[in-house]
Amino acid sequence: MTRYRDGELADAEALDRIFRTSFCDTFAHLYKDEDLQAFLGSFGLEDWRSELRDPSYAFRIAEVDGEPVGYVKLGPMALPVETAATGMDLKQFYILKEHHGAGIAQELMDWALVEARRRGIEELYLTVYVDNHRARRFYHRYGFEAVGRYDFMVGNHPDEDTIMRKKL
Incomplete structure (x- = not known):
């Protein structure tokens, strides 16, 4: 059974x-390997804790049988876009591969859109690797459009x- 909940410091x-x-x-x-290790080493547990404490971020976690298997993270605008609208970044969206296709992504995205609207956000931004076709198709289904590189x-x-x- 899949359950969804807000992220907490203990997560x-x-x-x-x-x-x-x-x-x-x-x-x-x-x-x-050195590039991957540098990237992975640039963000650690204390960084997660800091974001989980910060009300400008929002996390939603998917659990299967009590075990976290995916999450979505919203946070302050940091992407290089010019807009007069109130914006927010969809900063991360990850689901363990063995849980792909189970409807978790749809539930997390639905929550992210509701949460952004609840916060008065007018535009939600994200980045996606150009060759990540699965993710690009998913975002297109939700009405995201390419606006830059x-x-x-x-x-x-x-x-x-x-x-x-x-x-939004």
Whole structure:
């Protein structure tokens, strides 16, 4: 059974585990080991705890049989876009691969859109790797549109990402 709940301070280790596992399962093959290790080392447990304490962030966690298996993280705008609208970034969206296709992504995205609207957000932004076709299709289904290019740095390796926006 899948249950959804808001993230809490005690979730820092679980979020870190899901992030590292999902990121590496999906992207590790693209990078030199030193770039991947530099990237993974740039954000640790204390960073998670800081964000979990910060009311400008919002986390929603999916649990299967009491075990966290995915999450979505919303946070303050940091992407290089010009807008007069009130914006927020969908900063991370990760689900362990063995739980893909179970409807978790839809539930988490539905929550993210409701939460952003609840906060008075007019535009939600995210970045997605240009060759992550599965994620791009998912975001398109929710009405996100490409609005720019972004270099997502993994160590010294720049990934070409697409900035996407959804008007709320």
